[in-house]
Amino acid sequence: MATLPRPAPSPPAPRRPLRPDTSDVLQQIMAITDQSLDEAQARKHALNCHRMKPALFSVLCEIKEKTVVSICGIQDDDPPDAQLLRLGDMLLAEGVCRPEKTGRGGAVAGNGTATPGGCPNDNSIEHSDYRARLSQIRQIYHSELEKYEQACCEFTTHVTNLLQEQSKMRPVSPKEIERMVGAIHGKFGAIQMQLKQSTCKAVMMLRSRLLDARRKRQNFSKQATEVLNEYFYSHLSNPYPSEEAKEELARKGGITVSQVSNWFGNKRIQYKKNMGKLQEEAIIYTGKTAVDTNEVGVPGNHTSCLSTPSSGSSGPFPLPSAGDAFLTLRTLASLQPPAGGCCLQSQAQGSWQGATPLPATAPPAGDPGGINSNAAN
DNA sequence: GCGTATGATTGAAT
DNA sequence: ATTCAATCATACGC
8 A cells, every 4th residue: 555654753853773673664664665566565564563563562652652742632622613503503493304294295495584565375375486596496405415424424434434444554643543533524514514504595585585575465355455544534634543543554455553553554655746636536435434434324334433642633635626525524423532532633733734735626824623613513 | 677665774863 | 652754576568
């Protein structure tokens, strides 16, 4: 074998020349590199059988013992790489590190996220693509990981065998083998980290592409839009639903409370910007509400019975003149005091659109009555 | 493909 | 915490 016992780490310089037979053996060891494999094997055997071999070997062991101890302490017990742990945690959280399961429950990552578009029942449909792609990533990750682990294992075995073979010719302590194995694992750990990094990146990109709610915007159902619009236009003087009202609207529209808040935020701005155009919509919805009220015949219909911070509050808001008749009916209905009789005229927030120009159809500016004036008239 | 509508997000103001 | 205003990204109708 071409691998040779390296000359032992230079021993303390002897004061006297080595005995002729020892130096002879060393000479032979040094010369072995130049020989062919067969020759080397023969020489190795001869050296092994040499009468001085055990003595020389024990000396080498002794020297090695002295010189290697200091080296051993250097790299012992590497702490587990924090970054590797973090990446591992993340892949675990994303469902990539989990063992592949068959069936629909296999990939569960993403199921716990908020429902984009407000259709809870569509969750599984919307995310099926994400799950399929995540499953692909997981398969690639696991197959690559397996390859790396196999390669690492093979290489470790090879090196261990090599060192064990060498240990017949030179002193190789178990600790030394252990260190070598550790070093190999360290190198493969770096590769594993790269694999984890690229997998994390892939998962992040997938999430952003397929799960980002902004990218999966869905229009609300007709019913949700109607419920929201009815409330908005029937509370035009103060379209700020209370928390309870938001919950009620969310329940009725099959959307979330935060979606209701978003919708009202958007709607107020939209209305301000586009007041003239939206007046028509206002007429439709206020008319509809009024009809509903008449049909039901109960004061405080399904929209107006929703609690509002300023239900019935006054405000100089331009109400559509064409809907006034209906509004009057509706307003009268909504002005019915609730059982507690406490929310009428409460906590008016002032004119929410005060700074905006009034449309042509608006009642005379400065009319502080708004709905109440209509009701009073 | 393009313009508009619409739901969500973000940062500042309150 | 809530609202406003600007902005983004997608849905939708033409």
